[in-house]
Amino acid sequence: MTQPLQRYYWLPVVDESSSGGMVRHAFSGRHADSGANDVSFCGKRFCLAKPSEMDWIQAPSCQDCNSLLKALKG
Template identity: 60%
Template sequence: MPQPQTQTQQRYFWLPVPDESSAYGLMRHAFAGTRLDTGTADEAFCRNTFALANPSEMDWIHAKTCQNCNTLLKEMKGRPR
């Protein structure tokens, strides 16, 4: 018999998006749902809205991760900072 889930399962995805706060011009942010469910813009977990585009392989390599999105997702999973 499966164990009851103690945490809510939330689907999310990471995506490099244009972000003026990044020296590279892009930053990886986390968004709720799946990439297929989104339009041309969406609100990230850090509460900022970004235009969504198809990043290149180099964008994935060079874009840093948004620490606010990362921290919020860790807290949702019950992990300490």
């Protein structure tokens, strides 16, 4: 039996818990359908803005979001 497709996207957002100021978090759905803010897989609410190319390069991925997505895949 195949698992249903889980749509999600990664986005660098301002995260005050990071020393660098930005972290890539995973969000449910499609980025095109997102609003001004959303709750990430790790349960934190963030304002969503268009990141720069440098934000994508410099922001580390949230390990909690990554672990939760891996657990969903089984």
